[in-house]
Amino acid sequence: MKRASKIYTALIMVFLFAPIAILLVFSFNRAKSLSVFSGFSLYWYRELFRDTETLKAVSNTLILAVSAALISTVMGTAAAVGINRIRSRLLRSALDSVTNIPMINPDIITGISLMLMFVFVGRLFGAATSLSFWTMLIAHITFCLPYVILQVLPKLQQMDKSLAEAAMDLGCTPLRAFFKAELPEIMPGVITGLIMAFTLSLDDFVISYFTSGNGFQTLPIRIYNMTKKTVTPKMYALATIIFFVILALLLVSNLYDDESAQRRRDAKNKKKTREVKT
DSSP states (O other), X not given: OHHHHHHHHHHHHHHHHHHHHHHHHHTTBSSSOSSOOOOBOOHHHHHHTTOHHXXXXXXXXXXXXXXXXXXXXXXXXXXXXXXXXXXXXXXXXHHHHHHHHHHHSOHHHHHHHHHHHHHHHHHHTTOSOSOSHHHHHHHHHHHHHHHHHHHHHHHHHHSOTXXXXXXXXXXXXXXXXXXXXXXXXXXXXXXXXXXXXXXXXXXXXXXXXXXXXXXOOOHHHHHHHHTTTOOOTHHXXXXXXXXXXXXHHHHHHHHHHHHHHHHHHHHHHHHHHHHHHO
């Protein structure tokens, strides 16, 4: 049974990571072929940094992803705090359901509905163009918010409820008590939500395609437009760079979570030691 489970796990890992491994290898291929590795070369990386349109699309994507991640993290953390303080079980259940809708809803439905809303509002106010960078930013914040809320909310529920009260008893205002006592405790969830929002925004194609304007092109849309002709290996080079950047972010997030968990365990052990001594 153990041997079968190991084989099954190995097969899953192969199916998951074999495409990425092939992409990494052929990004260093000297030739344009996807079937024959003719030798190690950095040619496609040099070609990538000479492609101004692709670099512009990367810049647009990073600006959009960072903006959407930061705004959705602030809004999602505030929303999670508000939901956590609601005492009505019915209202809380309703808010949980509303939060889950953007995640359950197919991307194409979300993209089309947001596009129709932006076009309607734009025509209502007589705007010359309804879709732009701002409509894409609003769309990305919309689908990133639930993921931030679902990362922060469990941390708030695990937190000691008396922390904020103790801080206010010592003279803090409710806002200062949140930043001084509560925020450090839920920071691992906030950081994880921020990274998730960033990666989701960076990766999105469907919603971006429906809500983008003429003057703003993200990297997924740029690659989609290239598939109508041919995708050159410099896109493999770009994908390799993005893969390692995201991998580094995930490693930092996991290390931060481990350190935070260790600090909490140390604090609990110290508290137990004091109780035993007294």
